[in-house]
Amino acid sequence: MTGHINLQLGWPSPSLFPASQLLEGASNVLTSPKKTASSLIYGPDAGYEPLRRSIAKWLTSVYGRGSELSFDRICVNNGASGNLDNVLARFTDPGYTRTIWMVEPCYFLACPIFMDNGFQGMMKGVPEDDEGLDIEYLRRGLEESSKDTTPHNSTRKTGDRYKKLYRHIIYCVPTFSNPSAKTMSLRRRQELIRLARQYDALVVTDDVYDVLRWPAEKDASPDQLGDVPPRLVDVDRTLDGGPKDEWGNAMSNGSFSKIIAPGVRVGWAEGTPAFSLALSTVGATRSGGCPSHMTASFVHELLETGSLQKHLKENVIPTFRARYYAILKAIDEYLVPLGMQISTGKPYHELSDQTNGNSNGHHDPVEQAGGYFIWILLPTALAGKGAALAAKGLKDYDLKFAYGDMMQVQGEPASAERASKGYGHGIRLSWAWHTEQEIVEGVQRLATLVKEAINEAQP
Ligand SMILES: Cc1ncc(COP(=O)(O)O)c(C=O)c1O
Structure with missing residues (x-):
């Protein structure tokens, strides 16, 4: 640890x-x-x-x-x-x-x-x-x-x-x-x-x-x-x-x-x-x-x-890029087998090609990734349990992550209702703060937590 x-x-x-x-x-x-x-x-x-x-x-x-x-x-x-x-x-x-x-x-x-x-x-x-x-x-x-x-x-x-x-x-x-x-x-x-x-x-x-x-x-x-x-x-x-x-x-x-x-x-x-x-x-x-x-x-x-542009190109982006692949691999290895899924929408490059009406066969060559975050959905057995899971993660595994219910529009009952049926089942992970090794360990801790919760949820 x-x-x-x-x-x-x-x-x-x-x-x-x-x-x-x-x-x-x-x-x-x-x-x-x-x-x-x-x-x-x-x-x-x-x-x-x-x-x-x-x-x-x-x-x-x-x-x-x-x-x-x-x-x-x-x-x-x-x-x-x-x-x-x-x-x-x-x-x-x-x-x-x-x-x-x-x-x-x-x-x-x-x-x-x-x-x-x-x-x-x-x-x-x-x-x-x-x-x-x-x-x-x-x-x-x-x-x-x-x-x-x-x-x-x-x-x-x-x-x-x-x-x-x-x-x-x-x-x-x-x-x-x-x-x-x-x-x-x-x-x-x-x-x-x-x-x-x-x-x-x-x-x-x-x-x-x-x-x-x-x-x-x-x-x-x-x-x-x-x-x-x-x-x-x-x-x-x-x-x-x-x-x-x-x-x-x-x-x-x-x-x-x-x-x-x-x-x-x-x-x-x-x-x-x-x-x-x-x-x-x-x-x-x-x-x-x-x-x-x-x-x-x-x-x-x-x-x-140009020193900021150089710093971004040579330092920040390559670091985040490496962490992104590390988190993806760890999610695939430890969370997907538990029924969790990555959910980040349709790739921009495909949609922008369609909406540009590109008839000349031009496609943006590769899909882009970026930013600070990835969004994954809990397995159905744990739907709606994001807050409880996050509290347990902190207490038992010294692990913190953000969960869907935090992202409600405050004061709108319909938003809370939609959270309970959909986006509340998501959790947000970031690669911005930790090293690749720590990120992988974080995902492993999350997997142990989720496994435990699935077992507890079974009748
Ligand atoms: C969407 C969004 N807006 C604003 C901020 C905060 O930006 P600033 O530090 O420029 O106030 C953040 C930081 O997490 C953010 O994610």
Whole structure:
């Protein structure tokens, strides 16, 4: 036994922190009087401009597909979580906005952010399907809500400061989702944007895992991967002639937490230029300037010199890739024989080919895998026992993992009901924190736990 094993933790292991690159970045800034002066002062509302520019350049190379993303689409902030809070503060009001739709199983730590903004009891789950979300379920929900004649205009957010409020928020993690590991198909992304435009909804996506990807096949080369799936904000930028109005119907939360280290607390938001400008003027930012300003100036050095991209390519991705194969092999060896199954939806490359209407025989060559998580289903005998199993795992095997019931949309009885019939039977494992050897031992402990529970469940 190697002690405590935490397969719940979605944190990168400290051995992957680019400490020397950060030190060099900090030193580049702090040994230059000019850079120091602009780094240690209150930051501009939209963030350290060199970083906004280097993020725009980097995102252009990742998602641009030939078009340039202008830096005025980007504002810098302190991470995806803080940014979600800012979006709600700036663009919603519980008296005006009707519903928060969350793809379920959901990233459970987003629920309190919605609740803090007055949306307790107004959050509703949208079941995930193999292509990312049940779009017809959402369509029906939006339609029904539009028939509701209860006045929803009692907003206190009036006047010039709040030029735009949205009627609905749709929140999801479309690529390598936390928790389900699914990636939404291109077709669903397009349908979702069209729906959002029709019902005055803002699609908010946490795009924090997208660049951490590798071939699902062990022997394939990373060069064989197709393009990174477009973010919903890219789809809104380009679909049917571009955004419906100056605000758009999608925004992206980006973060350096998963690709540098969570403690740097630097992230960014991307939307239309008008959206990003309004977002960067939330009250606390107007008063204190962009949060994490000094660290943002260090992060810029890493991006501008390419040292972050090199670190990801040569260190982070190969490490996660090796751990991914290790966990897959261990699941296959120890859990599948017990009736557990991996469930990560349909492969993106197949679906995107179909929905692109590729008639020229072109296929993205290999299936992609990535992110931090894998989602597996408990054997039928243990359906609904995730919480009890997790408690026993911690007590008897010093093993931690996340289970489906944690991922309910808080405060929605229908979401709890759906959990009991479906996604509640899942458990989420992460490869981000532990070494390959520890991961395999964690899976072995889980197998012993599950075996024991199956025996106990037998009459
Ligand atoms: C989907 C999702 N959003 C947001 C976060 C937190 O991001 P940040 O550290 O940038 O606030 C996480 C971290 O686990 C996450 O998985």
